[in-house]
Amino acid sequence: MTRLIDPGIGGAITLDDLVEALETTPFDPHDEDSFAALGPLLARLGRNRDFLADLAIAELKTRCAGQSAANSYGAQVFLLRPPNRRFVLRANFWPSGDDGIVQASGTAPFVYGMAHDHNFPFLTYGYLGPGYWSDYWEHDPDRPEQPMRFTGRRRIEPGQLMLYRMCRDVHAQLPPDAFSVTLNILGSHPSHRWIDQHRFDPATGAIADVLTTAPSEGLATIATHLGGGNGLDLIDHLARRHPHPRMRATALAALASARPDCPEAMALIARAAPDHPALDPSAADRVQPIRAKAPCGPGDSIRSRDTVA
Known part of the structure; x- marks a missing residue:
């Protein structure tokens, strides 16, 4: 089950304060306790009720130039800063089922209802609104053949801080009761690009698809x-x-x-x-191969000569 973290009682900080703290604090995204210790810093940014609106207004004034240049996510994600080699900071928007954008586009653009894991750890904080709902499962990455185990349905409450464990916590997000926003710190490491992210079949608990591409x-x-x-x-x-x-x-x-x-x-x-x-x-x-011009015949095998040191 995702890990609930005590958000602490520290006062509000700015986004610059958070970035400086993350850049100067040693942490290991593969060590659960080390990464979880960053949570109260995210909560302190969450107590700043002005910073996100200020960023949104600034982006709108420049026709979203900053997001267009650095944001490789969809419209649901607002990058708080360009990606860093050790972490990513973002805000996620969660429209309700009654919001116009969901009525117009459906739930698929917001990945509602799709059970999936993550190939990185991340912290999330309930910043605005009642919070989105999720069905939660737990999956053992060391035993991928074993079905995931259902652990319940809940939502991320306002002011709540939660850790999603890499490759272990599986969830299917569901629309919140009203428009909501969460703040995230994503752990980043060069190895993550080589780790698969999966879609799961809730009916069987098994891995249904590999979502990662490179x-x-x-x-x-x-x-x-x-x-x-x-x-x-x-x-x-x-x-x-x-x-x-x-x-x-x-x-x-x-x-x-x-x-x-x-x-x-x-x-x-x-x-x-x-x-x-x-x-x-x-x-x-x-496997859908592209037909080679000269498929191998007798004596034409794939060679194994090592040409790279």
Whole structure:
């Protein structure tokens, strides 16, 4: 279950104060207690009732130039500062089911009703409104084959502080009773881009989809299909030697898709399966390869020469 944190009693601080504190405070986003200790700082920003309105007004005056330049999220997210290598600060908007934007666009743009985990930890604070509701589950990342366990429905109350644990806490957000806003500190680490985020099936408790994508996945496919022998050698090197299992699986899938008529393709997918649960031999028919100009025939196997130090 998500962890409720005592927000403390410190007075309101500015956004600059929070940024300075985060930049000078050592913390480890992979250590639950270390990251949770930042929570009272977020709560102190939450007691500042003016800063978010001031930021919104300033953005509107510049036709949202700051958000357009740095915000890679959708319209539901307002970046409080450009992303930092150790943390991200944002405000999230949660319209109710009766709000005009939901009536016009439906609930999908706000990810309402989709059970998912996160490949990073984050702290959230109820800043405005009654708070959105969520159904909560807990999932053991060390036993991905085990179904998640339902832990209840609740909402984040005004002034409440909560920690979402990376890869463990699963939730499906539901519209609040009235428009609400939460504030977030997201833990950031270079390893997070290699960690999968999942959508879950509440009916079975099982992982339904992998939501994470990375530019390397498309680049690996381009290299195998268009890069000739040099591209194949490079991707094969990554498949065998890259330190992270996700990249090894990505490279193996790319190699298999580049040689769809080769008997090695099924073997490559099977080799990738331990590193990436979505790639298993029974799922091979879901791989949509781009047909290579010269599918491998007798004596034309995928080479394993190491060309990268």
